[in-house]
Amino acid sequence: MLDMSWGEVMLIGGVALIVIGPKDLPKALRTLGQVTTKVRRMAGEFQHQFNEAIREAELDEVRRDVEGVKRTVDAAKPGFNPVDTIRNEIRSAVEGRTGAPAGTSTTPPDTGSFDVPRPASEPAAAQAASPATAKPETGKPETGPTS
Template identity: 80%
Template sequence: MLDMSWGEVMLIGGVALIVIGPKDLPKALRTLGQITTKVRRMAGEFQHQFNEAIREAELDEVRRDVEGVKRTVDAAKPGFNPVDTIRNEIRSAVEGRTPTSAAPAAPPRETGSFDVPRPSAEQQASAASSTASKTETGPTP
């Protein structure tokens, strides 16, 4: 209560009783209570509106940041598909070749739980050429 002690409140009450009079004092206290309630309500509304304005400003800033990131991603690589990229990298690692980001994704093939992956056409061609070169030169001692 505004840092007032009981003695100060009693002094103010005594002065009010003498100045206003015992007949009008209850009406004055009721009016003072209503005014205090209105002031508190107005202060609460002001604080709520102020907090809402701050929240909206922060949301606008976050929204602008998100839109900027989205524009950057769209401009950087319009055909970016992370699932296909990961699939190609895993497939390349399993097949033993270096991953290429420009290679189109091949459709997944169905394999059983015990199927051994078949060598790719590139691997078959390199194996065939190396065996052909060994047979032409003859066995090495």
């Protein structure tokens, strides 16, 4: 700490012996040791409190980050439910519907006619000319050529 050599320590000890005297030197060295201990203890406490303050500051930063993540998750929670989403997708696939909400049907109601819905790309005139999609006038299916 104080980079002193043995020679310098001996010189200080000799001067202290002459100045303080041999009778009071042990008391002075004891007092010097107690003061040194107190200074080291105070320095250690200061360093501990300083490190604790740094840790608290880091923990506060981490705590703020975690709270920010929690707020983000809570904000997304009402609209995002992966279990319900997967359940609906599986239910739709099993029931043969894609994207239809549960309880609704995508099949047209049965009207009792022989209409075949035409694709949107096929014009109405081409559908009317097609014999497979022509309506019988009696409401009964055609039976074949009569001779």
